[in-house]
Amino acid sequence: MKNIKRFSAITIIGILLLVFNSCDDTSEVFTISTPSAPVLAELGFTDLELDAVNTGNPAVTLNWNEANYGQQVSINYAIQFASDNAFTSPVTAATITGKTAITLSVNEINAAAGNAGLNPFEWKTLYARIVSSIGSQNSEKAISNAIEFNVYPYFNYVFNDYYLVGGGVAPGWNNNSNNPPLFRDASDSNAYYYTGFFNKPGGYDEGRFKILETIGLWQPQWGVTESEGSDDPKTSGSIAGNPGTQSNDPGRFGVPTTGYYTFMINFASKTYTLVPYNATGKTSPASLTVKGTSTADVTMAALAFDGHIWYAKNVRLTPGNIEFVTGAGANWGGSTSFSGVATENGGAVPVIVEDDYDVWFNDLTGRYILIPLNL
Structure with missing residues (x-):
């Protein structure tokens, strides 16, 4: 006796729809293999002193082997720098597509060094690497080896003033x-x-x-x-x-x-x-003077509009430090260059680059800002 399998009309219609839908599906599936990372070539030098005059000149040419994604794809490359080999806070200096070499100018390397946290006018190691990706969303990233070189940056003032x-x-x-x-x-x-x-x-x-x-x-x-x-x-x-x-x-x-x-x-x-802000009982010092190794004593003036805001315009400061000293002898300072919050006996404000500055101080909050005029 033959075994006869019976299918309902609904089952048959479902099978036919599945067949038809399968026949109509003409989409292609794009697959890639696990990418092999680019390999960044070592440089032919170890030390790079950056020229603050000819900032448009070429400084570094980086070359690397192409990443492999197992398909003919257009590959994006990001050129990253950092102050440590772990790239804790990487800085992307440039991006290119479809090329395996790039030349960066003196200004570009100096900006990358400054943004990576390197101080101006001192030798420090800068690390470089290449990060490959594909597509407009920079997917499937692969990271190259890191190389290093010593760099001597000039000053790069990266802040905005308002x-x-x-x-x-x-x-x-x-x-x-x-x-x-x-x-x-x-x-x-x-x-x-x-x-x-x-x-x-x-x-x-x-x-x-x-x-x-x-x-x-x-x-x-x-x-x-x-x-x-x-x-x-x-x-x-x-x-x-x-x-x-x-x-x-x-x-x-x-x-x-x-x-x-x-x-x-x-x-x-x-x-x-x-x-x-409750300013009740907040009194300003009778006088305020900028003192320190960066300058001869400079007397600050208070705004007539608001006596809590002090300023000294066009002050020449050299590398060293300053404090804000009241007429009563109290010393106010902080640990951060260019801007910060000063406290009494808080140390000296570091001055890291020579220039003419507008110096401002708020005796209500202790906030200070040193604005360079030529950088």
């Missing part, structure tokens, strides 16, 4: 009138602070201010995302910039009443806060 302008702050709506700077966070170069007096005599348009990037120029400028006229004073919000985020000028920051406030702005997150 200044107040507006009716609510010291210079008024004058873009070149001893505009106070924002004080940069020493551990986060995207974060800036200003604690001080803001004036709002009355009226909707009073107590307003914006942020400029260059003294004497109206652009680039930063403000709020709301248009002028709809820019109600707020304690926090998003920032906009011309040309940072748009082609037209942004709205204005503003305080609701006259008083002391702490303004914080972050150019990475594009946000700000503006909150009241």
Whole structure:
């Protein structure tokens, strides 16, 4: 007796649909093998002293063997540098596609060294490697061997500086009138602070201010995302910039009443806060002097608008250190160059490169900033 298998009509239709769908599937599957990493060739030298004059000249040519992905694919290569062989904080200096050699200029190597954390004007080991990938999403990365060489960088000032302008702050709506700077966070170069007096005599348009990037120029400028006229004073919000985020000028920051406030702005997150600050009982020193091995004594002046903000303009500083010394003999200092928070008996502020500086100090918060004028 034959065994007869019976199928329902639904089962037969399902099988036919599966067959038809299989026949219609004309997509191709792209497969690659586990990539073999590029091999970076050693350099023909061990020491590289960078020339601060001829910064466009070629400095280093890197060559490597092509990575292998088991297919004919276009391969992306990222050229990375770091201050340690583990590449704890790698810096990508350049990217290319489909080539296995690149020449980097003096300026590019100097920038990579500075961004990797190497100090200017001292010999230090710099590590290099190649990271391959494929596709627009830089997938399937493969990392080459690391090579090293000693480099002597010149100074590379990698920071941005920002200044107040507006009716609510010291210079008024004058873009070149001893505009106070924002004080940069020493551990986060995207974060800036200003604690001080803001004036709002009355009226909707009073107590307003914006942020400029260059003294004497109206652009680039930063403000709020709301248009002028709809820019109600707020304690926090998003920032906009011309040309940072748009082609037209942004709205204005503003305080609701006259008083002391702490303004914080972050150019990475594009946000700000503006909150009241209790300055009750906060008295300024009778005088303040810049002292140290970097300069002869320089007397600082306090803003007439806000006596807690001190400045000394166009001060020549040489490598060494400075402190802020009050008339009563208190010494204020910190451990970070260019910007930071000074404390009483906090040590000396390091000066790592010679230049003319504008020096600013806030006796409410201890924040200081040294802005080089020629770097």
